[in-house]
Amino acid sequence: MTVARTVELEGHIIDSGMMARCFGVVMDMGGEFEVEEFEVGRHKHAETYCRMMVTADTEAELRAIIHELNQNGATVADPRDATLEAAPDDQVVPIDFYSTTNHPTFVRVDGEWIPVEDCEMDCALVVDRSGDTITVGTKVLNAIEEGDLVVTGETGIRVEPPERPRNGGSSFGFMQGGVSSERPSASLIAEIADEMRSVRENDGSVLVVCGPAIIHAGGRDALADLVRAGYIDSLSAGNGFAVHDLERDLYGTSLGVDTETLEHPRKGHKHHIYTISEIGRAGGIEAAVENGTIESGVMYECVTNDVPFVLAGSIRDDGPLPDTITDAIEAQNAIREQAHEADLVLMLSTLLHSVAVGNCLPSTTKTVCVDINPATVTQLLDRGSAQAIGMVTDIGTFLPMLSDELLDGE
Numbered sequence: 001m002t003v004a005r006t007v008e009l010e011g012h013i014i015d016s017g018m019m020a021r022c023f024g025v026v027m028d029m030g031g032e033f034e035v036e037e038f039e040v041g042r043h044k045h046a047e048t049y050c051r052m053m054v055t056a057d058t059e060a061e062l063r064a065i066i067h068e069l070n071q072n073g074a075t076v077a078d079p080r081d082a083t084l085e086a087a088p089d090d091q092v093v094p095i096d097f098y099s100t101t102n103h104p105t106f107v108r109v110d111g112e113w114i115p116v117e118d119c120e121m122d123c124a125l126v127v128d129r130s131g132d133t134i135t136v137g138t139k140v141l142n143a144i145e146e147g148d149l150v151v152t153g154e155t156g157i158r159v160e161p162p163e164r165p166r167n168g169g170s171s172f173g174f175m176q177g178g179v180s181s182e183r184p185s186a187s188l189i190a191e192i193a194d195e196m197r198s199v200r201e202n203d204g205s206v207l208v209v210c211g212p213a214i215i216h217a218g219g220r221d222a223l224a225d226l227v228r229a230g231y232i233d234s235l236s237a238g239n240g241f242a243v244h245d246l247e248r249d250l251y252g253t254s255l256g257v258d259t260e261t262l263e264h265p266r267k268g269h270k271h272h273i274y275t276i277s278e279i280g281r282a283g284g285i286e287a288a289v290e291n292g293t294i295e296s297g298v299m300y301e302c303v304t305n306d307v308p309f310v311l312a313g314s315i316r317d318d319g320p321l322p323d324t325i326t327d328a329i330e331a332q333n334a335i336r337e338q339a340h341e342a343d344l345v346l347m348l349s350t351l352l353h354s355v356a357v358g359n360c361l362p363s364t365t366k367t368v369c370v371d372i373n374p375a376t377v378t379q380l381l382d383r384g385s386a387q388a389i390g391m392v393t394d395i396g397t398f399l400p401m402l403s404d405e406l407l408d409g410e
Helices: 016-029 060-069 187-203 220-228 239-251 268-282 285-290 298-304 328-341 351-358 376-379 395-407
Strands: 003-011 034-038 047-054 081-087 106-107 112-117 126-129 135-139 147-151 157-160 206-210 233-240 309-312 344-348 366-371 388-393
Touching: 003 016, 003 060, 016 034, 016 047, 016 060, 047 060, 060 112, 060 157, 060 309, 060 388, 081 135, 106 126, 126 220, 187 206, 187 344, 187 388, 187 395, 206 220, 206 328, 206 351, 220 395, 233 328, 233 351, 239 285, 239 298, 239 309, 268 285, 309 328, 328 351, 344 395, 351 366, 351 376, 366 376, 366 395, 376 388
Parallel strands: 112 135, 206 233, 206 344, 233 309, 344 366, 366 388
Antiparallel strands: 003 047, 034 047, 081 147, 106 112, 106 157, 126 135, 126 147
């Protein structure tokens, strides 16, 4: 005896690959499907509709298949309201809670489809009935409070994976995947610059995620110029990036190496710890800028131009700087706030920190990933953004080219 359920797919499901993925899910998981209705969109702006019956040997197998289909954009036909269960304790979710994707999501409550605010992967969905209107948001598990109404199961949930743009032609390609160092970097940099101009003109927000290699490779001045010119609206980095940037101002070195001559000055290996000491003596980065201890660099421009920054600490840090957030949960929350406000994110030569930011981004946020290591770029693009540019190049080459593209005409 088998069990069955009917699901629907609607939208540009053919050219986006959604229909093929859903067929594959059913077959790979041992189920069967029968297409009951299929209406093909007859031009590029017309949507396609597919209704199919999915069968499996057991209810457990069917639920697993339906879950995967849901993640790929399928919706159970004749949906009921979502199942809500109260969280039994702080930081504890009900069994079978719905774990989110980073795609736009809707939850059916009291017969209405309500959009989920601040979509983020690997969270719980929490329904809030306390206000005049019902809202649905995401919460990481450590933020769950006793009594929160948490969505469980798959009923009453609709996921909308991003579809291929109808206008085409953008290097922010739809799920473009492949990364190559042979790509035309000058034209891609020009397109990134155009997008940054567009974001600024529309009062959007550009978030830059920075790794220490920016300082080592000579991209510091170009990034500082972009901050000063108003093309960067917030900065996310680790303790190391800020220390090396500040060290470059105080001693002309980055991790003890002269960035101009590449020589190792005597006692240069101590410069980074001396830098941390000087910033601590001043009372923090902002105080060090205000009293004249720091006179240039990325952190200097952030303070001078009121560009907010988050420095997230790790167990590897020396010091750390007074401004570095050492509580991991506090740092995650600060990064999450930045990510939710961003319209464009530049991930520059830092894998781990970019992964942390990427985990907080909805799939609709445009991203640019730049690293000398192809594996790093591929891993970052695979985190789920539907509109991404990946470049395998030296960050010390990329940033000056981007700065020239944006600033030469000003």
